[in-house]
Amino acid sequence: MNIAILGAGTIARKMAQAINGMDSAKLYAVASRSLDKAKAFAAEFGIPHAYGSYEDMASDPNVELVYIATPHSHHFEHMKLVLEHDKPVLCEKPFTVNAKQAREIMELAKQRKLLVAEAMWTRYLPMRSMLDDILKSKTIGDVQSLTANLGYEMTQKVRLTEPALAGGALLDVGVYTVNFALMVLGDAIKRIDSSVLLTKTGVDAQSSTTLVYDKVLAMLNSSMMANTDRRGMIYGPKGYIEVQNINNPEYIRVFDPVHKLLKELKQPQQINGFEYQVQACIDAIETGKTECPQHPHAAILAVMDIMDELRRQWNLRYPFE
Numbered sequence: 001m002n003i004a005i006l007g008a009g010t011i012a013r014k015m016a017q018a019i020n021g022m023d024s025a026k027l028y029a030v031a032s033r034s035l036d037k038a039k040a041f042a043a044e045f046g047i048p049h050a051y052g053s054y055e056d057m058a059s060d061p062n063v064e065l066v067y068i069a070t071p072h073s074h075h076f077e078h079m080k081l082v083l084e085h086d087k088p089v090l091c092e093k094p095f096t097v098n099a100k101q102a103r104e105i106m107e108l109a110k111q112r113k114l115l116v117a118e119a120m121w122t123r124y125l126p127m128r129s130m131l132d133d134i135l136k137s138k139t140i141g142d143v144q145s146l147t148a149n150l151g152y153e154m155t156q157k158v159r160l161t162e163p164a165l166a167g168g169a170l171l172d173v174g175v176y177t178v179n180f181a182l183m184v185l186g187d188a189i190k191r192i193d194s195s196v197l198l199t200k201t202g203v204d205a206q207s208s209t210t211l212v213y214d215k216v217l218a219m220l221n222s223s224m225m226a227n228t229d230r231r232g233m234i235y236g237p238k239g240y241i242e243v244q245n246i247n248n249p250e251y252i253r254v255f256d257p258v259h260k261l262l263k264e265l266k267q268p269q270q271i272n273g274f275e276y277q278v279q280a281c282i283d284a285i286e287t288g289k290t291e292c293p294q295h296p297h298a299a300i301l302a303v304m305d306i307m308d309e310l311r312r313q314w315n316l317r318y319p320f321e
Contacts, residue, residue, distance in 0.1 A: 029063060089117070145234075147231075204311075
C-alpha cells in the first residue's frame with residue numbers, strides 16, 4: 001500500500017523507519033511546508049515523491065493512506081484536508097485538541113466512507129493483547145486499583161509551552177496514562193478528580209488525576225518537568241502486574257501477594273513498534289472498515305472527553321477554542 005507522510009519532523013522519521021521495514025507498505029510520498037525539507041527527508045528514506053504543499057500531496061491519486069505527523073494543534077485541519085481529498089488517514093496522537101474536533105472529523109470520514117484512525121501505538125502493540133490475556137486469566141483476581149505515570153523533562157520544547165500550539169503535558173504524555181487506564185478498566189467512569197500545576201504560559205506542567213470507577217480507582221500522573229519511571233501498575237487481591245514503560249512496554253511482570261515473580265513477558269522483536277498501527281490500517285482499508293478494531297472511534301472519543309473534562313477543571317482553554 002502506498003503511504004504518504006504529512007509533516008517531516010521527528011515523529012515522521014520514526015514512522016518512515018517502520019514503513020521501510022514492512023513488506024505490506026511502501027513509502028510513496030512525503031510533504032512539508034518546505035520543499036527543501038521534504039526533498040531531504042525523501043532522499044534520506046528513499047521516498048520517490050516529495051511535495052512542498054500538503055494539498056498537492058493529498059491530490060496525488062496514487063496515495064492510498066496518509067500518516068499525519070504535524071503538531072497536534074494542526075491535526076484537525078490536516079485530517080480535514082486529507083479526507084476532503086478522499087484519502088484514508090492515520091493521525092498521530094492526540095487525535096485532535098478536543099472532542100468537538102474529533103467528532104467532526106469522524107463524521108466527515110463516515111460521510112466519505114473513509115478510514116480515520118489515531119496513531120496511539122500502544123493500542124496496537126502485541127503487548128496490549130498479552131496484557132489482556134493476563135487480566136482475563138484472573139491471576140491477580142479482579143483489578144482493584146491502577147497507577148500509571150509518564151513524564152519527561154521537555155520544558156525547552158516550544159510546542160509544549162505555547163497555548164497557541166495546544167501545549168501542556170496532558171495532550172503529549174498524559175494521553176498515554178489515560179489510554180492505559182481505559183485499556184485495562186474501560187470507560188465507565190463515575191467521577192474525575194485532578195490537581196494541576198501550570199506553567200507561566202498557562203498550560204499544564206504536571207498533573208495528578210484520579211479516575212473513579214464503581215469499585216476501582218485509577219491514579220494517573222503526567223509531567224513535562226521530570227523524567228519518570230513510565231510504569232503502569234495493576235493491583236488485585238491475588239497479586240499485581242507491573243508494566244514497564246506504558247509508552248512502549250518492554251516487559252510485563254506478574255507477582256503474587258508476597259511479591260514472588262510468577263511470570264515475565266518480554267516485548268516481541270519489532271522494527272520500532274510503529275508498524276503495528278500501520279498494518280492495522282492496511283487491514284482495515286482492505287476489508288472496507290472505517291475504523292480500526294484495535295482502537296475504535298468510541299475509544300478515541302472516550303479519551304478526548306476525559307482530557308476535555310480535565311482541562312475544564314483546570315480552566316485551561318487554548319486561544320483557538
